[in-house]
Amino acid sequence: MTLISKATRSFLLACLVALAVGGVSCFWFLHKIMDNEASEQLLHEKEQVEEYVNEIGVLPKRWFSISDSLWAVRTHPPLPMVMGDTVLFSTVQKEYLAYRQLSFGIATLNGYYQVNIRKALYETQGLKQALLLAFSGLSLVLVGLLFFINYRLSRSLWKPFYRTLDTLKTFQLAQKEPLKFRRTSITEFQTLQSNLTKLTNQLRQDYQSLKTFTENASHELQTPLAVIASNLDLLIQAPNLTEEQLERIGNLIETVGNLSKMNHSLLLLTKIENGQFTDSVELDLSSLLSEKIDLWEPLIHDKGLALHQQIAPNVRLNIHKLLVDVLLNNLLGNALKHNQPNGSIRVELTQNTLILSNTGPQPTLPVDQLWERFSKGSSRTDSVGLGLALVKQIADTYHFPISYHFQDGWHRVQLSFNIS
Amino acid sequence: MKILIIEDEESLAHPLREYLASEGHVCEWVSTYQAAEEKIGVYDYDCVLVDIMLPGGSGLDLVDLLKKTQSQAGIIIISAKNALDDKILGLELGADDYLTKPFHLSELNARIKSIQRRRQFAGNREIKFGDIRMVPDSKEVWVNDSEIVLTRKEYDLLMYLVANANRVLSKGAISEHLYGDEIDQANSFDFLYSHMKNLRKKLSEHGCPDYIQTVYGVGYKLAA
Structure with missing residues (x-):
């Protein structure tokens, strides 16, 4: 729910509650007042009758001067006063109408009488209905107007906020320029923007220095590695080395080899992150993939693995040649390395997707860690765990969605390209 | 030089x-x-x-x-x-x-x-090691006057061995020469074994003595 709709919803709810309570109590007060008024009028008329009787001694002849609906009935004993409501059928309006009736006993010179005074209530009911209608109408217009004003006001008030959010959404760690927010006159949003600017600048700086560090460290490592490697190369040429000594040196050479491969991959990762591979050209992925498979096929057969391939012809893609090499080599190398005896590898290329599946033991890593650097599914010392991180980085660079599934003994990596 | x-x-x-x-x-x-x-x-x-x-x-x-x-x-x-x-x-x-x-x-x-x-323009363009004769221009390999057909990688491998004859070559050095940094060590070693096996087979089929020595734990050495 957006901020504005949340605020509007609360506003609307409050309005409705206030209107309902106000309307009901208003109506109730109105009803009470009119009700009292009717009773008081009847009592007033009663007083007039009593006054007349006190002065003259008999009931007045002309009722109409006192009330429009008054009649007297002779009774024997004196009667108590009764006030009550009743309905009578009107022959004119063809419906039942509400009346209030006051009956009281009175002693005249001619004996006891019961005097009845009746007053129509339906007139006040009509009035009440009219008032209610007017009130509701007015309320609705008022609420509508308030709602509209509030909505518009909120919209314009929060506009800089939403703009700030939109700008923030575009933020990328690797971007070279600081975030540029649109100026706003509201102090709170200014504070927000300046803090966001500070925060994102710090983030960019940290990220940049981290990258620079990785790059420098990798570069600086090259020369010492070269020193170790060349000395080891010399060392194995020495005559009279025992088998044990040779094996040890061999181990060292292998480890240095792994180390320099790792270093190379790290450098490559940093370079891809830095966007140093921008010069993509349109390549024929189908033929590239076939070439790669030709390269790997002898090894695949050597390991007793079956290879199934389904490659759609002429799949063209805008991508850097080196990166696509790294991508395919790592994917194929992985499919081979993490396979099982008598297993198989399946390569499928369509216009939109590249799917590489291979049989193999269940992965020991959670899927979401699979793409991370140095996360290894096995304790093999000959794998450094940068291969899939490279694949992911390359896929991310070109905004190719990549996914991994393990099902029924098959590892399946799917890469989709948005050809546009 | x-x-x-x-x-x-x-x-x-x-x-x-x-x-x-x-x-x-x-x-x-x-x-x-x-x-x-x-x-x-x-x-x-x-x-x-x-x-x-x-x-x-x-x-x-x-x-x-x-x-x-x-x-x-x-x-x-x-x-x-x-x-x-x-x-x-x-x-x-x-x-x-x-x-x-x-x-x-x-x-x-x-x-x-x-x-x-x-x-070394002009003159001897061939490289010889024992019974093996390599012609870099045409990428031909001859053993005792019969030509051996090698794959590109096998040819590169033999050339590398001959260039570094009589020296111990680590597996890492050879596989890096053949595949560069493209392929990680585990897979490239497997490649190397496979190429080495095929190369040895082809050479011996043509009556070439087995010059390729395996140096245990390290790699290979081409020696007559």
Whole structure:
């Protein structure tokens, strides 16, 4: 729910509650007042009758001067006063109408009488209905107007906020320029923007220095590695080395080899992150993939693995040649390395997707860690765990969605390209 | 050959000198840009190994200078930077080859041999080892006057072994020569075993003695 709709919803709810309570109590007060008024009028008329009787001694002849609906009935004993409501059928309006009736006993010179005074209530009911209608109408217009004003006001008030959010959404760690927010006159949003600017600048700086560090460290490592490697190369040429000594040196050479491969991959990762591979050209992925498979096929057969391939012809893609090499080599190398005896590898290329599946033991890593650097599914010392991180980085660079599934003994990596 | 090594890291220059000297080359070493400039101005070399990042200047400028003054010298750039731009620029300036640190001495040796071969225009273009005869121009391999058909990788492998004959070659050095940094070590070793097996089979089928020795735990050695 957006901020504005949340605020509007609360506003609307409050309005409705206030209107309902106000309307009901208003109506109730109105009803009470009119009700009292009717009773008081009847009592007033009663007083007039009593006054007349006190002065003259008999009931007045002309009722109409006192009330429009008054009649007297002779009774024997004196009667108590009764006030009550009743309905009578009107022959004119063809419906039942509400009346209030006051009956009281009175002693005249001619004996006891019961005097009845009746007053129509339906007139006040009509009035009440009219008032209610007017009130509701007015309320609705008022609420509508308030709602509209509030909505518009909120919209314009929060506009800089939403703009700030939109700008923030575009933020990328690797971007070279600081975030540029649109100026706003509201102090709170200014504070927000300046803090966001500070925060994102710090983030960019940290990220940049981290990258620079990785790059420098990798570069600086090259020369010492070269020193170790060349000395080891010399060392194995020495005559009279025992088998044990040779094996040890061999181990060292292998480890240095792994180390320099790792270093190379790290450098490559940093370079891809830095966007140093921008010069993509349109390549024929189908033929590239076939070439790669030709390269790997002898090894695949050597390991007793079956290879199934389904490659759609002429799949063209805008991508850097080196990166696509790294991508395919790592994917194929992985499919081979993490396979099982008598297993198989399946390569499928369509216009939109590249799917590489291979049989193999269940992965020991959670899927979401699979793409991370140095996360290894096995304790093999000959794998450094940068291969899939490279694949992911390359896929991310070109905004190719990549996914991994393990099902029924098959590892399946799917890469989709948005050809546009 | 007379080789000049321009490298500021003494601990790297030292094994380089030793290795190249054992290959029968005459080596000189300088560690700064100025010293290199002086040497180049005074002496003629057959081959120059030059580092890009040097105290006092860029190795690329030395390449430029070399090309202007001594067009005869073969030039190999050795750099810690595996930057494509540097590589392209270096080769455009006229360098013959580009090696990224860390590299194997046997790789450097193979590259120097290849430069040497290219410089030996006319005359003997063949390389011989025991009964094996290789013709680099046509990429042919002959054993006792019968031609062996090798795949490209097998040919490269044999060439590398012959270029570094009588030396112990680590598996890492060979597989890196064949596959570069593209393929990780585990897979490239597997490739190497497979190629080595096929190469040995083809050679022995043509009656070639088994020159390829396996050095346990390390790699291989081609020895007659």
